[in-house]
Amino acid sequence: MKHGQNKVIKRASQAALPANGIARVDHYHALHQGFGWQVDEFFNIAQACCGRWAKAETQHSPAIRTYQTGATTLVHSYAQLQQAADLLSYQLKALGVTRGDRVAIVMPQRFETAVAFMAVLQMGAIAMPLSMLFGPEALAFRLQDSGAVLAVADESAIESLLAVRGECPQLLHIVAVGAACGRGDSDFVAGVGKPRAFKLAQTRADEAAILIYTSGTTGQPKGALIPHRALIGNLSGFVCSQNWFGFDGQDNAHSDAVFWSPADWAWTGGLMDALLPTLYFGRPIVAFNGRFSPKLAFELMVSEGVTHSFLFPTALKAMMKAYPAPRKDFALGLQGLMSAGEAVGDAVFDYCRDQLGVVVNEMFGQTEINYVVGNCDRFWPARPGSMGKGYPGHLVAVIDEDGLECAVGVPGDVAVRRHDIHGDLDPIFFLGYWNNPAATEAKFANASGEKSESGWCRTGDLARRDADGYLWYEGRADDVFKAAGYRIGPGEIENCLVKHAAVANAAVVPKPDSERGALVKAYVVLSPQHAAARAQLVGDTVSFDTALTQQLQSHVKAMLAPYEYPKEIEFLDALPMTTTGKVQRRVLRLQEEARFAARMARASI
Known part of the structure; x- marks a missing residue:
């Protein structure tokens, strides 16, 4: 043609x-x-x-x-x-x-x-x-x-x-x-x-x-x-x-x-x-x-x-x-x-x-x-x-x-x-x-x-390919990680989190752990309504964050495998993004690695 x-x-x-x-x-x-x-x-x-x-x-x-x-x-x-x-x-x-x-x-x-x-x-x-x-x-x-x-x-x-x-x-x-x-x-x-x-x-x-x-x-x-x-x-x-x-x-x-x-x-x-x-x-x-x-x-x-x-x-x-x-x-x-x-x-x-x-x-x-x-x-x-x-x-x-x-x-x-x-x-x-x-x-x-x-x-x-030839995205090769021996693809967990009314966007990365190798961690951007409610607390957000974290963890546990729920959730105003609109999980992953190295350095003193 x-x-x-x-x-x-x-x-x-x-x-x-x-x-x-x-x-x-x-x-x-x-x-x-x-x-x-x-x-x-x-x-x-x-x-x-x-x-x-x-x-x-x-x-x-x-x-x-x-x-x-x-x-x-x-x-x-x-x-x-x-x-x-x-x-x-x-x-x-x-x-x-x-x-x-x-x-x-x-x-x-x-x-x-x-x-x-x-x-x-x-x-x-x-x-x-x-x-x-x-x-x-x-x-x-x-x-x-x-x-x-x-x-x-x-x-x-x-x-x-x-x-x-x-x-x-x-x-x-x-x-x-x-x-x-x-x-x-x-x-x-x-x-x-x-x-x-x-x-x-x-x-x-x-x-x-x-x-x-x-x-x-x-x-x-x-x-x-x-x-x-x-x-x-x-x-x-x-x-x-x-x-x-x-x-x-x-x-x-x-x-x-x-x-x-x-x-x-x-x-x-x-x-x-x-x-x-x-x-x-x-x-x-x-x-x-x-x-x-x-x-x-x-x-x-x-x-x-x-x-x-x-x-x-x-x-x-x-x-x-x-x-x-x-x-x-x-x-x-x-x-x-x-x-x-x-x-x-x-x-x-x-x-x-x-x-x-x-x-x-x-x-x-x-x-x-x-x-x-x-x-x-x-x-x-x-x-x-x-x-x-x-x-x-x-x-x-x-x-x-x-x-x-x-x-x-x-x-x-x-x-x-x-x-x-x-x-x-x-x-x-x-x-x-x-x-x-x-x-x-x-x-x-x-x-x-x-x-x-x-x-x-x-x-x-x-x-992965299903029996009918459809492909199902698992993530970038360097985004997929293992936590407690389980292989974790961030996309499925992120999709699950976004279904919750409180979540506008999410990114999942490994958090280094000395015992289990890595833990599942989620960075979450709140929906406008929940972000406004959190802002009204004027700095006293600990109880709000704790309660919402438990809600989101229960939400993921109810929909996915038990090992996929985020053990830790951190709330951000915005996720790091490329100018093409992709979430830069690499930035968050490197941040977690730097935090882990700092913790280990303090523990060795």
């Missing part, structure tokens, strides 16, 4: 789409067996996501809708997006940017961010998205490691960039955007300048397009080099997880699909799971640069007519606690909802189905091999708490240390095969880690001795 005209998914949709568009039986097998990759030798993300839509018949279709609280939404068409990208491409070329150069894009969700991606990619340069939340140290590391020659930034990041510029000798130029204009080396203002079509670079599908640094939850961030073809590899998962995204099996020219996600476009979740696939299908995506809140999320979705979304479990938990029955206050029109980053759990699953009016399709992927496992409630039953099955086009298994598939119910490493079920190369794979061949080799290592080119790529995430 060619990437153009949505043919990537046409064969599967025509084979399995019921007449009424609603799945009454499980179509997974037909979709998986009938799907096949066909990737052109030459492919460019910018052309597929913008250039082809900026034509006479679709040029006025909305591409970016910028939502502003208390103000009118700004709408930019595909023609405007392409014209602005052409203008910026000429500017970058004049500044010396050439094919293969890394260009940092340090901006939040806004029109110019989409412009910058299209401009860099159509030149054949490599776009390197960086979060506006990064401090100077984080920025400096990535700029130095990548050898970025230029950065495009707005007022959210200009100060941090200027602060580290002296440490990054290869960073020769900063292009300022928005309120940052006048503070960089030159300014970019979309719409200012004579429109001139920029000649598209004829990039190969295997050519590097994007350099995204991993979130660094388990160590120093690594730069994952993503090829243009990886976007094609994402499409089957995107379409499935969004319940076909308004696609009717022929074309989606008349689709009413409108996408929004609070996921930062600087990360895989926001870029590859939201911005780029939405633009690939010629549909509008809502941009919002502001602090997330449940109220804001509901108001935005109603105001902009959002039909499809990607919401982190953390966001859904907050929405669930703030608005237990949201449809009493908000006229929602969701047709598809995906969630990823952490395990969803059945409490959130039930909330989405019963209160948001849509079954949440949990998805699993990572920067290096994104959108490989998940659910599609429209075509196969989503099971509460399950991360789903391998999406069409991806051969996924749970394997042991020797590279052999684990038996049903036995935890192992989630891995993706280099080739699909038809023996064709899967386009989803990253090219490797930037300047880190050892880490790249380790990623594709196979203890069975099979060549890495045809073997498994391990994700480092643990799961």
Whole structure:
């Protein structure tokens, strides 16, 4: 199937789409067996996501809708997006940017961010998205490691960039955007300048397009080099997880699909799971640069007519606690909802189905091999708490240390095969880690001795497979621990805690213990109502905490195995999170280890 005209998914949709568009039986097998990759030798993300839509018949279709609280939404068409990208491409070329150069894009969700991606990619340069939340140290590391020659930034990041510029000798130029204009080396203002079509670079599908640094939850961030073809590899998962995204099996020219996600476009979740696939299908995506809140999320979705979304479990938990029955206050029109980053759990699953009016399709992927496992409630039953099955086009298994598939119910490493079920190369794979061949080799290592080119790529995430092929998340390999001889996966306990009315979010880690090796400890963020009640005690919270701890322990004991209840609970105002919305259990685990070392040192005196 060619990437153009949505043919990537046409064969599967025509084979399995019921007449009424609603799945009454499980179509997974037909979709998986009938799907096949066909990737052109030459492919460019910018052309597929913008250039082809900026034509006479679709040029006025909305591409970016910028939502502003208390103000009118700004709408930019595909023609405007392409014209602005052409203008910026000429500017970058004049500044010396050439094919293969890394260009940092340090901006939040806004029109110019989409412009910058299209401009860099159509030149054949490599776009390197960086979060506006990064401090100077984080920025400096990535700029130095990548050898970025230029950065495009707005007022959210200009100060941090200027602060580290002296440490990054290869960073020769900063292009300022928005309120940052006048503070960089030159300014970019979309719409200012004579429109001139920029000649598209004829990039190969295997050519590097994007350099995204991993979130660094388990160590120093690594730069994952993503090829243009990886976007094609994402499409089957995107379409499935969004319940076909308004696609009717022929074309989606008349689709009413409108996408929004609070996921930062600087990360895989926001870029590859939201911005780029939405633009690939010629549909509008809502941009919002502001602090997330449940109220804001509901108001935005109603105001902009959002039909499809990607919401982190953390966001859904907050929405669930703030608005237990949201449809009493908000006229929602969701047709598809995906969630990823952490395990969803059945409490959130039930909330989405019963209160948001849509079954949440949990998805699993990572920067290096994104959108490989998940659910599609429209075509196969989503099971509460399950991360789903391998999406069409991806051969996924749970394997042991020797590279052999684990038996049903036995935890192992989630891995993706280099080739699909038809023996064709899967386009989803990253090219490797930037300047880190050892880490790249380790990623594709196979203890069975099979060549890495045809073997498994391990994700480092643990799961177990049930008899029907559904995968059940066990946690990161370094998040799972043993306590009193029992193997503990934090996700199940965290999900159980969140079901309690007092808990907004939770993280479970091992607390070192000299006798039993480790104890189960939970860090808990209280729901707004319970947090307010605790705050009214003005520092005298001991009895409150003791009573609530006992309640939560009894709650877990009643629902899970006796050895899984948290022996200790600590209440926090907020959990440490990555900018991608993942709980940093590693931070809490290291904190517990440091506390244990301090206790042992005092005891030895």
